[in-house]
Amino acid sequence: MADHSPALLSAHLHPVRYHRTPPVLAGLLLSLLLLLAPPVSAAQEDGGSVTVGSKQFTENVILGHMATLLLEDAGLTARHRAELGGSRFLWEALRRGDIDLYPEYTGTLIEEILTDDEVTPETLAEVLATYNVRMTAPLGFNNTYALGMRPEQADTLGIETVSDLRQHPTLQFAFSNEFMERGDGWPALQQAYNLPQQQVRGVDHDISYQGLRSGAADVIDLYSTDAEIDAYNLRVLEDDRSFFTEYKAVFVYRADLSERLPGAPTALEQLESTLSEQRMMQLNRRSKIEGTHEAQVAAAFLSEDLGLAGVTAVGTARLVDRVGQRTVEHGLLVFISLLAAVVAAIPLGVLAAKRRRLGSGVLLLIGLTYTTPSLALLALMVPPLGLGFVPAAVALFIYSLLPVVWNTYTGLRDIPEPLLESAEALGLPPAAKLRLVELPLALPSIMAGIKVAAVINIGTATLGALIGAGGYGQPILTGIRRADLSLILEGTIPAAVMTVGVLVLLEGIERLLTTRRSTSSASAPAT
Amino acid sequence: MVTLDNVSKTYGQETAVAPLSLTVASEQTTVLIGPSGSGKSTLLRLMIGLITPDAGQVTFDGQPLTPATVQDARHRMGYVIQEGGLFPHLSARRNVTLLARHLGWSEDRIAARVEELTDLVQLAPDRLAQRPDDLSGGQRQRVSLMRALMLDPAVLLLDEPLGALDPLIRADLQGDLRAIFQELQKTVVLVTHNMHEAAYFGDVIVLLRQGQIVQQGPLQALLETPSEPFVTAFIQAQRHTLLSSDGAA
Numbered sequence: 001m002a003d004h005s006p007a008l009l010s011a012h013l014h015p016v017r018y019h020r021t022p023p024v025l026a027g028l029l030l031s032l033l034l035l036l037a038p039p040v041s042a043a044q045e046d047g048g049s050v051t052v053g054s055k056q057f058t059e060n061v062i063l064g065h066m067a068t069l070l071l072e073d074a075g076l077t078a079r080h081r082a083e084l085g086g087s088r089f090l091w092e093a094l095r096r097g098d099i100d101l102y103p104e105y106t107g108t109l110i111e112e113i114l115t116d117d118e119v120t121p122e123t124l125a126e127v128l129a130t131y132n133v134r135m136t137a138p139l140g141f142n143n144t145y146a147l148g149m150r151p152e153q154a155d156t157l158g159i160e161t162v163s164d165l166r167q168h169p170t171l172q173f174a175f176s177n178e179f180m181e182r183g184d185g186w187p188a189l190q191q192a193y194n195l196p197q198q199q200v201r202g203v204d205h206d207i208s209y210q211g212l213r214s215g216a217a218d219v220i221d222l223y224s225t226d227a228e229i230d231a232y233n234l235r236v237l238e239d240d241r242s243f244f245t246e247y248k249a250v251f252v253y254r255a256d257l258s259e260r261l262p263g264a265p266t267a268l269e270q271l272e273s274t275l276s277e278q279r280m281m282q283l284n285r286r287s288k289i290e291g292t293h294e295a296q297v298a299a300a301f302l303s304e305d306l307g308l309a310g311v312t313a314v315g316t317a318r319l320v321d322r323v324g325q326r327t328v329e330h331g332l333l334v335f336i337s338l339l340a341a342v343v344a345a346i347p348l349g350v351l352a353a354k355r356r357r358l359g360s361g362v363l364l365l366i367g368l369t370y371t372t373p374s375l376a377l378l379a380l381m382v383p384p385l386g387l388g389f390v391p392a393a394v395a396l397f398i399y400s401l402l403p404v405v406w407n408t409y410t411g412l413r414d415i416p417e418p419l420l421e422s423a424e425a426l427g428l429p430p431a432a433k434l435r436l437v438e439l440p441l442a443l444p445s446i447m448a449g450i451k452v453a454a455v456i457n458i459g460t461a462t463l464g465a466l467i468g469a470g471g472y473g474q475p476i477l478t479g480i481r482r483a484d485l486s487l488i489l490e491g492t493i494p495a496a497v498m499t500v501g502v503l504v505l506l507e508g509i510e511r512l513l514t515t516r517r518s519t520s521s522a523s524a525p526a527t
Numbered sequence: 528m529v530t531l532d533n534v535s536k537t538y539g540q541e542t543a544v545a546p547l548s549l550t551v552a553s554e555q556t557t558v559l560i561g562p563s564g565s566g567k568s569t570l571l572r573l574m575i576g577l578i579t580p581d582a583g584q585v586t587f588d589g590q591p592l593t594p595a596t597v598q599d600a601r602h603r604m605g606y607v608i609q610e611g612g613l614f615p616h617l618s619a620r621r622n623v624t625l626l627a628r629h630l631g632w633s634e635d636r637i638a639a640r641v642e643e644l645t646d647l648v649q650l651a652p653d654r655l656a657q658r659p660d661d662l663s664g665g666q667r668q669r670v671s672l673m674r675a676l677m678l679d680p681a682v683l684l685l686d687e688p689l690g691a692l693d694p695l696i697r698a699d700l701q702g703d704l705r706a707i708f709q710e711l712q713k714t715v716v717l718v719t720h721n722m723h724e725a726a727y728f729g730d731v732i733v734l735l736r737q738g739q740i741v742q743q744g745p746l747q748a749l750l751e752t753p754s755e756p757f758v759t760a761f762i763q764a765q766r767h768t769l770l771s772s773d774g775a776a
Contacts, residue, residue: 421577422612422613425575426626436629437614
């Protein structure tokens, strides 16, 4: 990984093959991981079960489901952590032992992950072994880059191969941002084919399809198993100089998996050479264009093509159950991180208000945590804490500190001087003065801070799904990937309801705290 | 009871209290008066330890006021300021009983004391359940006085206690206050800028100017044997104000 430093820069210039992950976000996640990733190889604690990971795009999720279903069919306990992130993220998770296996592409391994090593397709398995990682035989299809056009225009201009593009320098090219910058992307392609086009725009991959259909672009890059190729009947230009390398789909898995559960790799080998490019494209289309759940697409394939009739799809829980489960996940994340933040932030705010010098340091430090984008903060948590609930909760905790610390500070500083003097003149010791007078007077401000923190927390917690913490972010991520509004709403509406509920609850707590102190004349004496 | 011995206090370049010495007469009402900036409020706050002198010593009941002794001393002093300084988040009763509760008084003892004080300051008992914001200015000052008297302190310090009140309420409370002072026979220090108030309350009047004592003694002494022309001028100025405003009425 040495030539990935400075990681931030190089990760941006050579993004991993995320396919439809928004490149900026993915780049951030990735680069932070590269910066921080310690040489860890945490062993799987749970000896009896297999954790499958998958990247954040449809094809990879379907493959993840296939693996999970096959493992279950072999009598193993399997868990699918779907849509975790980009290639580098999955690779690190695999190395750490957060996941046992995930679907990967040979080209990505060679060109992007094992860049330190001299790797050829022939030596790939050997090099992987030095990382204690193995790979299965290829599943069949090759999901490589390709160039695509509208069929009518290709026919009119007589274009069939990439070389044919040389005759048409005025064609509008629009490539995904990633393709624009990859070592095996546009610059190298242009050189290899000696293409004259100068006007090339970098766009988001999904948008490039729309651009092509609307006529704003004439040539775009595509992945050879993209559902859109079939769905929109696009012309894929022949790579007549064999420029694009192979991206054969395989599963990579931890070497210790074969020792722990020898049945697991065996189960995966059933997929060897079963998926043609055409078939994979169909499956992608079923999910991406027709909106069938990836798990069902995977189950249908296994029963139709492999004759595994007993396989049933997971993830088809009823809406109520799905939302219920995510509410528990999301609620726990929010509740625990917010509670911990309040418990930590109020003393910090008091400290900031009481000790001027120290206080400005505290406020500055907490302010700095806020300048870290929430997504980056989440990514920062992964190297030391792994995937799932804990890193998400810690990131949310840090993110919730600022509003509460700040409002505690200002609430205390805004107490009118005569009131402070009155408390002092009464002869209340500092602790009692703080508890009986200052904190109650600052309460409205502190509660406002807690409310702000709660709203931010609930919103930010949706990003927790990116690192396997589940919650309302899960359907939102899937919905964004599939451009499925109803899925997005399945996450955002409950999140909005939760926000309202939490605000009402906090309002009630505030009212309770205020009335209890002020009016009751016969409540217990303070101790 | 309270003495200041060569006490001084400056804020940056500004002298709030020049080195001065003062012994507050026990069981009498001492009025600190002077134009604004004369240091009268600063003196009061020095006495209760809200500010510490740059030099000199404040003594309460024979004990120098130090960080170690100040809390106990405050429990034996009552302090009332212009707007009362009542805590807006607590009911009137809670304001009055806050310290006693903190010190662990029994409910019975608290209730008995509150009843006594309610009688003394002539507050309608149902007002006690209300928050300061729902009380009139006069009621607030009565509650404030109750809070100051809750532990039956030896000394009562009042900083312009009538300063923010309407004239009619002011006159009412003024009479009640004097009756209370006479009934309790406490050592009282009252800060005002109003000569009539000083004359009305003061057994001893201490006239201040620029952080220094110009003259102290009974009103009669200030009128008959002024230590310098400023004394007469200060007294006359307020008399004129009163007469001219009376004349205009």
